[in-house]
Amino acid sequence: MPSPLAHKLNCYVRLSEDDRMCLADAMGPSRMVAPRTDIIHEGDDPRAINVILDGWACRYRQFANGRRQIVSLLLPGDPCDPHVFLLDEMDHTIGAITPVLLGQISGSAMRDLTARSPRLDLAFHRESLATAAIQREWTVSLGSRTGIERLAHLFCELYARLTAIGLADGNTCAMPMTQNDLGDAMGQTSVHINRTLQELRGLGLITLRSRRLTIHDPAALARLAHFDAAYLHRTEVDRIVAC
Amino acid sequence: MPSPLAHKLNCYVRLSEDDRMCLADAMGPSRMVAPRTDIIHEGDDPRAINVILDGWACRYRQFANGRRQIVSLLLPGDPCDPHVFLLDEMDHTIGAITPVLLGQISGSAMRDLTARSPRLDLAFHRESLATAAIQREWTVSLGSRTGIERLAHLFCELYARLTAIGLADGNTCAMPMTQNDLGDAMGQTSVHINRTLQELRGLGLITLRSRRLTIHDPAALARLAHFDAAYLHRTEVDRIVAC
Known part of the structure; x- marks a missing residue:
């Protein structure tokens, strides 16, 4: 089965066979997450990068009065922020919408990957920049559409x-x-x-x-x-x- | 005068004197931008990182019918995305709100800076992650507040x-x-x-x-x-x- 993450990253930079093998090696054991279950909570220490391998998830914030705002959607191949392990604390929660097959890349494995392959480093950076652009576009939608x-x-x-x-x-x-x-x-x-x-x-x-x-x-x-x-x-x- | 960019980055990682000198050396000549003037346009190729040294600017999108959505605000010390030079095209416009003193760091100078100092690399990444979090919070505001x-x-x-x-x-x-x-x-x-x-x-x-x-x-x-x-x-x- 082709890796959804490699498929996604290849949208930004054409990956080599070696890049794909390194990506596969860096991925820890995957696990299934039931629908409507949280993957990581606001306040948690994000030690690893979660990767959606199958299914849909979302980033959301919940207010004390129960109001929930979904701020973005995560689709197969999406890393839940390739540099998130550089922060001490999650500022939002990620939850599964459907059953989700979830992979993980540890912070140290991510450092090794990007040090070894300038293409992967570029692809992960472009992915982050595109994610930021999507977030801006959601701001535009909610404000002006x-x-x-x-x-x-x-x-x-x-x-x-x-x-x-x-x-x-x-x-x-x-x-x-x-x-x-x-x-x-x-x-x-x-x-x-x-x-x-x-x-x-x-x-x-x-x-x-x-x-x-x-x-x-x-x-x-x-x-x-x-x-x-x-x-x-x-x-x-x-x-x-x-x- | 202390560098607004160093001041900002120091919020994320304590910088050394050497880091501060490298940052100062990397900064190209600054220029004044008049209020209500665009700094870089949607569609432009972002070859360098703009840095707000003084004044206020904003990122915005404008629709054909004249509607404008300001998606974020840029304050003194804010780099207008430390990795933006990795993209081919701006997806939004940045405009000055007040008179703005603008610095620039070229893409190659940014690569040198972050290769030389792991602290600067970490600080720029944390700055980007915090900027993404601010964008999510604006999405929350427009959707739920x-x-x-x-x-x-x-x-x-x-x-x-x-x-x-x-x-x-x-x-x-x-x-x-x-x-x-x-x-x-x-x-x-x-x-x-x-x-x-x-x-x-x-x-x-x-x-x-x-x-x-x-x-x-x-x-x-x-x-x-x-x-x-x-x-x-x-x-x-x-x-x-x-x-």
């Missing part, structure tokens, strides 16, 4: 990210988030999300059925969302998709 | 960041943003911002006069905002403030 633009933008982004790692099937991809999850990510109630989904369906832009999203007209959805994939910084993505 | 909580949180954050770099004077700090700027950052109209400022004043929490913000009761403002400074990751900040 209307409800329908916001959800359309999320669907465009997820479809583009899943396509880049070979997990879209034509115009269809997984969408395992509930309407509550979508609400927690979009800063809206699930009732509002339900109405917005109906609007998007009514416009003939999407179908959402059995946890699968089909985008009938990607260009029209992107126009509605003011979506421009440049912020994903996927230098090598076309090559990957063609693989 | 009410109007008054959101503005209160921004004031708490700016006051904490300015205190860390020695730019607060007791409970008072600079606040050069107009109500339009605050609206563009908070995803609200300037009319809404004006009303929220009056509410915060009415509660006796702040005074905003002549572009200076005074926080009369920092603990009460933090409670209202659900503000917890942990996400700023300022490991060494207490030592710095005491200097």
Whole structure:
């Protein structure tokens, strides 16, 4: 099975066979995490880098009054921050949305990897920079996009990210988030999300059925969302998709 | 004059005299940027790292219809992403809010700096991680905080960041943003911002006069905002403030 992490990093820098072997060697034993279970908590000391090998997870913050804000989504191949072990404390929680197969790279293994391969060092840095850009784009969405633009933008982004790692099937991809999850990510109630989904369906832009999203007209959805994939910084993505 | 960048980095790792000299040597000639002028545009190739030496700037995205979203604020000592030269293209614009004194470190000088000093490498990485955490917290604010909580949180954050770099004077700090700027950052109209400022004043929490913000009761403002400074990751900040 090709490594989801190598697949993801190869979107930023073309990796050598040696890089792929080093990556595989650096990965500790993997474990399954049940859906709706936390992977690491706010306040924990992040000694290793968690890597999503399969399934979906999210970074979130929870307030004392129960309000939850999902701040980003983690998809197969995503390292949960390649340099996080340099901090003393997590400032947010990471939780599984679906069953998640989780790998780990220790801080010292990450140091060895990046010291040994300038390509891996560059790929991990570009991955971090692209993650920062995605976070900025979520800030833009919540601050400046209307409800329908916001959800359309999320669907465009997820479809583009899943396509880049070979997990879209034509115009269809997984969408395992509930309407509550979508609400927690979009800063809206699930009732509002339900109405917005109906609007998007009514416009003939999407179908959402059995946890699968089909985008009938990607260009029209992107126009509605003011979506421009440049912020994903996927230098090598076309090559990957063609693989 | 002590270097604002060294002051900032010292919040994350205690720098040696040699580190400070290397940083000073790496900095190219500085230049003044007029207020309301762009420093680097979306689409530009970021060949060097811009460093704010004095004044305030912001990262923003502008839509074709004129809507502008300020996604983050850049204060004295802030590098505009220490690894940005590893990307091919800017995904956002950086613009000056006040007159800005701008320094630059070339990509190759940054590589030399971090290869020579593990402390500087660690400090720049921690700075990037803290910047990512700030971006997540802005996402939380826009998604889950009410109007008054959101503005209160921004004031708490700016006051904490300015205190860390020695730019607060007791409970008072600079606040050069107009109500339009605050609206563009908070995803609200300037009319809404004006009303929220009056509410915060009415509660006796702040005074905003002549572009200076005074926080009369920092603990009460933090409670209202659900503000917890942990996400700023300022490991060494207490030592710095005491200097």
